[in-house]
Amino acid sequence: MGQTLVEKIISSHAEHDVKAGEITIAKVDVCITQDGTGPLAVRQLQKIGLEKAYNPKKTILYLDHAAPSPRKELSNDHMLLRNFANKVGAHLSDIGEGVCHQITVEKYLNPGEIHIGADSHTCTGGALGAFATGMGSTDVAIGIALGKTWLRVPETFKINITGSFLKGVYAKDLILYLIGLIGADGATYKSLEFCGPTVNSMEMTDRMTLSNMAVEAGAKCGIFPSDKITKKYLESVKRGDKWMPLQPDNDALYERVINIDASKLEPMISHPHTVDNTKTVSQSIGIKIDQVFIGTCTNGRLKDLRIAAEILKNKKVHAKTRLLITPASRQIFLDAVKQGIIETLLKAGGTINSPGCGACVGVHQGILGDGENCLATQNRNFKGRLGNVNGNIYLSSPATAAITAIKGKISDPRKL
Amino acid sequence: MILKGKAWVFGDNISTDHIAPGRLFHLRSNLPELTKHVLEDADPDFASNMSVNDFVVGGNNFGLGSSREHAPTIIKLAGVSAVLAKTFARIFFRNAINVGLPVLICDTDKISQHHELQTDLSTGIIKNLSTDQDITFTPLPDIMIQILNDKGLASHIQKYGDFNLGI
Numbered sequence: 238m239g240q241t242l243v244e245k246i247i248s249s250h251a252e253h254d255v256k257a258g259e260i261t262i263a264k265v266d267v268c269i270t271q272d273g274t275g276p277l278a279v280r281q282l283q284k285i286g287l288e289k290a291y292n293p294k295k296t297i298l299y300l301d302h303a304a305p306s307p308r309k310e311l312s313n314d315h316m317l318l319r320n321f322a323n324k325v326g327a328h329l330s331d332i333g334e335g336v337c338h339q340i341t342v343e344k345y346l347n348p349g350e351i352h353i354g355a356d357s358h359t360c361t362g363g364a365l366g367a368f369a370t371g372m373g374s375t376d377v378a379i380g381i382a383l384g385k386t387w388l389r390v391p392e393t394f395k396i397n398i399t400g401s402f403l404k405g406v407y408a409k410d411l412i413l414y415l416i417g418l419i420g421a422d423g424a425t426y427k428s429l430e431f432c433g434p435t436v437n438s439m440e441m442t443d444r445m446t447l448s449n450m451a452v453e454a455g456a457k458c459g460i461f462p463s464d465k466i467t468k469k470y471l472e473s474v475k476r477g478d479k480w481m482p483l484q485p486d487n488d489a490l491y492e493r494v495i496n497i498d499a500s501k502l503e504p505m506i507s508h509p510h511t512v513d514n515t516k517t518v519s520q521s522i523g524i525k526i527d528q529v530f531i532g533t534c535t536n537g538r539l540k541d542l543r544i545a546a547e548i549l550k551n552k553k554v555h556a557k558t559r560l561l562i563t564p565a566s567r568q569i570f571l572d573a574v575k576q577g578i579i580e581t582l583l584k585a586g587g588t589i590n591s592p593g594c595g596a597c598v599g600v601h602q603g604i605l606g607d608g609e610n611c612l613a614t615q616n617r618n619f620k621g622r623l624g625n626v627n628g629n630i631y632l633s634s635p636a637t638a639a640i641t642a643i644k645g646k647i648s649d650p651r652k653l
Numbered sequence: 654m655i656l657k658g659k660a661w662v663f664g665d666n667i668s669t670d671h672i673a674p675g676r677l678f679h680l681r682s683n684l685p686e687l688t689k690h691v692l693e694d695a696d697p698d699f700a701s702n703m704s705v706n707d708f709v710v711g712g713n714n715f716g717l718g719s720s721r722e723h724a725p726t727i728i729k730l731a732g733v734s735a736v737l738a739k740t741f742a743r744i745f746f747r748n749a750i751n752v753g754l755p756v757l758i759c760d761t762d763k764i765s766q767h768h769e770l771q772t773d774l775s776t777g778i779i780k781n782l783s784t785d786q787d788i789t790f791t792p793l794p795d796i797m798i799q800i801l802n803d804k805g806l807a808s809h810i811q812k813y814g815d816f817n818l819g820i
Binding site: 260261262273274276277281284285286287302303308310311313314317354355356357359371372373374375376378379382383385387389421422425426452455457511598599600604617619620621622624625626 | 666668670671674675676678679680681682683694713714717718719720721722723726740742743744747748751752794796805806807808810811815816818820
């Protein structure tokens with residue numbers, strides 16, 4: 238019997254070939270924490286006298302969730318993380334550098350590797366053909382110190398995508414559609430393996446959007462093959478030598494196959510307060526929106542900002558709506574400045590936040606008022622997510638978000 | 654060990670934001686203070702009304718969302734005996750075991766608010782003393798039982814200097 242992508246990668250990191258359902262110890266390549274989970278990880282290692290990094294060059298401590306720090310407690314957490322990184326020789330990604338998952342893909346993670354991170358959206362790294370999964374602080378702390386973890390090899394859902402996206406429909410709409418279809422626990426413990434003609438020509442930024450949201454269906458990872466698109470991406474970030482091809486075997490065993498024709502999709506909206514509460518944009522037209530937020534590890538990349546800028550060019554954000562934009566990384570911010578995208582967004586009335594996670598996770602940079610509605614390009618709309626349990630969060634693509642910012646109510650990007 | 658206490662019933666899809674909200678991000682390095690807010694966004698009165706040894710009872714997909722280990726940690730620190738749910742989100746489930754909080758998969762439809770529950774983890778059965786019904790729960794994988802018996806992953810690694818899970 239052939240192997241799925243995760244079976245191949247975990248086998249190469251365990252001492253024997255593994256198949257779905259097995260529990261094994263596996264070596265880990267890249268370990269990350271962020272400023273919400275890192276302090277607990279560091280304290281766990283201090284508590285058990287294991288303050289070290291097995292592979293410091295592939296250990297990254299990010300300061301991105303509260304960056305720059307809005308409170309003294311968080312400034313102290315940042316100090317703890319800076320000190321730990323310095324002590325064990327790990328990388329410290331400081332405030333302003335951006336969201337952990339974006340930078341991990343840009344700088345550290347390679348195809349075929351195992352990546353664990355103390356952040357649920359670590360699954361973003363699956364876009365590079367790596368096995369990337371979120372865990373808690375203690376699991377990642379042990380991964381940092383010992384260079385290994387225990388894993389149950391997940392069964393795989395094959396997500397076969399055909400057809401071309403119509404105008405105004407994007408990868409984000411596809412993943413919202415998929416989560417609506419199978420439910421927020423539809424793929425619990427499973428690997429989502431994306432394939433098909435549409436995937437073969439899908440650029441890295443869109444692959445990242447799909448992998449990023451795998452966890453919103455409960456999945457352990459959302460993984461792509463490593464192919465010519467992966468190679469091209471790695472070359473673009475000057476890491477072309479790290480590329481290796483990786484494909485599932487033709488006779489790999491899948492628990493379920495889901496076929497999606499991208500040409501049949503409409504722009505999608507997740508309604509409060511669960512990601513799987515999806516409706517088409519047509520069913521959502523006219524809902525008043527107080528705040529539009531474009532950013533995050535889901536949709537804060539250059540292409541996302543460019544799509545928004547093209548829609549907002551020479552237009553103004555609606556008088557009763559505010560527009561927040563957070564580039565996912567410093568590099569993206571710089572590129573967007575050079576390309577005039579930031580200028581366009583500013584002239585339209587947008588507010589640009591420092592690269593990071595603050596708004597999405599409800600720490601700062603965009604907390605809702607009581608009863609307010611936000612349309613966001615992020616991955617989660619749980620009650621309280623934007624810092625106020627009395628706020629309502631809708632999720633969409635950057636295009637839907639941009640046209641909504643102009644109209645002040647949920648609007649259809651196909652009707653530009 | 655016998656666990657005995659009252660049930661506090663929550664619905665489906667209790668997220669880590671319900672348990673340990675992002676707006677309290679700054680309290681993550683102050684766990685005793687964060688514990689005072691446990692499950693606050695699902696039931697604002699839970700933390701003040703619960704008693705040590707009580708049970709948290711969920712429906713489907715308990716603990717979905719973030720990887721924040723603080724969520725099961727503050728449930729444990731509040732003195733909760735165990736979390737019972739029909740299904741758990743993957744990361745929460747693993748984190749709970751890692752911090753030594755029992756998480757039991759069972760049919761929670763037979764449990765109502767404030768029912769008296771009792772269980773001995775080794776028996777695989779939860780007794781609903783209020784209805785005199787037995788509820789079976791799915792046994793945990795062996796390696797999780799071992800981590801739980803060692804009082805969590807950090808203590809396990811401290812004890813053996815490495816993983817010692819028989820795999």
